[in-house]
Amino acid sequence: MQGARVHITGIVQGVGFRPFVYNLATRLDLKGWVKNTSAGVEIEVDGEKDILDIFVQKLRDEAPALSSIDEFSASFRPASGFSSFDIRHSESVDGAFQPISPDVSICPDCLRELFDPSDRRYHYPFINCTNCGPRFTIIKDIPYDRPKTTMAGFPLCPDCEREYTDPTNRRFHAQPVACAVCGPKVWLESGTLKERKF
Ligand SMILES: [Zn+2]
Ligand SMILES: [Zn+2]
Structure with a gap:
């Protein structure tokens, strides 16, 4: 088991991005969370390394039609021990802005x-x-x-x-x-x- 953290910016809010991530993660049986912040979309997941790779690839390849990704960064880290996948409450980040x-x-x-x-x-x-x-x-x-x-x-x-x-x-x-x-x-x-x- 490993963990992955993904940060995405661009037109990623109001275009079905969180439901898309939720459905993709549950389809791959990954646990973790997704949330909107004023700096973009943040995702953290636990899973097998090869499944995490597929997840990261599909995030880019199958992103909702109305979205437009400007920046995409993914990093791997130790697993956090999540037991479900959740859409978390949105967060404001001072000074940050998304189109x-x-x-x-x-x-x-x-x-x-x-x-x-x-x-x-x-x-x-x-x-x-x-x-x-x-x-x-x-x-x-x-x-x-x-x-x-x-x-x-x-x-x-x-x-x-x-x-x-x-x-x-x-x-x-x-x-x-x-x-x-x-x-x-x-x-x-x-x-x-x-x-x-x-
Ligand atoms: Zn109604
Ligand atoms: Zn419609």
Whole structure:
């Protein structure tokens, strides 16, 4: 058993990087953690040396489509004795900064749900997931997490909460996740139209 520590900078927050690392690590049966800091993404894992090599290689090769890695450093160290793999709480690092993802237009999966009458987000205009939705326009500070976005005022309903916390769900850790029950709403008021007898 050995340990590895990885530090990645670039557009790596708000693009599904932590869920990607979580799923990759659990697939390879590695224990440890991943977290966002304002200096990037930090990862620490324990495992067999050859599996750690595969892990480090796949981190670069299979990084989420919306991410853009600027710097990537990996170092090996003695194992720390982790017993599970966790997404840890984000941390602020004084003076550090990471570029922020732009907003991303609707992905094919969300588009399909948007027009599926049996989907609970049928015609919900703010539908989004890990691969699409608002980023830049909702972020107030980094590291990028829901409490630091304009979504902070919209607590998740039980259904959204379930998706957000399920590692197999495509909305796992998608910060702007919302639905018609818990998310922002939009409506049109006729106002003066009535008086004009339209
Ligand atoms: Zn989507
Ligand atoms: Zn909801």
